Amino acid sequence: MALQVYISGKLFDKEDAKISVYDHGLLYGDGVFEGLRSYNGKVFRMAEHLDRLWKSARAICLEIPLGQAALAQAVNETLAANNIKDGYVRLIVTRGAGALGLDPNRTSHPQVIIIADHISLYPQEMYEHGLEIITASTIRNHPQALSPRIKSLNYLNNIMAKIEGLQAGCQEALMMNHKGEVAECTGDNIFIVQRGALLTPPLDAGILEGITRDAVLQLAAAAGISTAERTLIRHDVYTADEVFLTGSAAEVIPVVKIDSRKIGDGKPGPITRDLTARFHELTRQ
Ligand code: PMP
16 A cells, blocks of 8 residues: 555555645745654654644744644544554644745745655664764854754754765764854754763753753763763764764764764764663653
């Protein structure tokens, strides 16, 4: 049976899952989204993802045409319709179709799309041996231009940096903010380990408030590891004992080389390994 995609209340075969070319989501990237994971038939931190989706929508003055409970149910039903227990869910709300021109008031019917599928961002090998990344010259969006807190359909800022990474032979790229501080990677948050302490940039570095980031901070604190949200510069990353990235799709992945420099001893470190195991236990329990 074809993969079933939910669009605004109905399920369609993947080939027939289509929306208008006049949708401002396509025309202008005017919309918001979430990426969620399902483990063993249960969506991980569904409430947090819905909360972030609603905040993103609120930030762009977009009214989501159903409630959180109804959307949660639609996500679960789409997973069930596709018989997916361990998978990835892409939840999208577009501005809807309308007249040409930016004016969001000249659109109607925001479209709610749910794609339940599988995702593998990085090869398994990289989880075991670590990822090599570069720092991109493209800086993260200035928070006063387009806040990185908004998970919007306009991801070109991240894609520009991703292209830099790919052209350098790397699957991820680290982005600085307009002040030259470490922000985040193109689709993942970053953590470093410095003398046994776990550090990650604060939200005001201009980053997405990652749900995996929050989970890892909580896991580390519960494990007695000292944690802090701290402004980091490239020097801190280069001289860190360990570096890893977090994201719903990526989960926890070690970084062993940045800009051709070895991090620590060039192997995934003990705190990274420990937190990876704890994260697996939390998600697969
Ligand atoms: N930063 C960016 C820019 C992202 O797009 C994502 C999600 N792919 C993350 C961080 C990680 O967020 P989460 O843990 O909520 O998936």
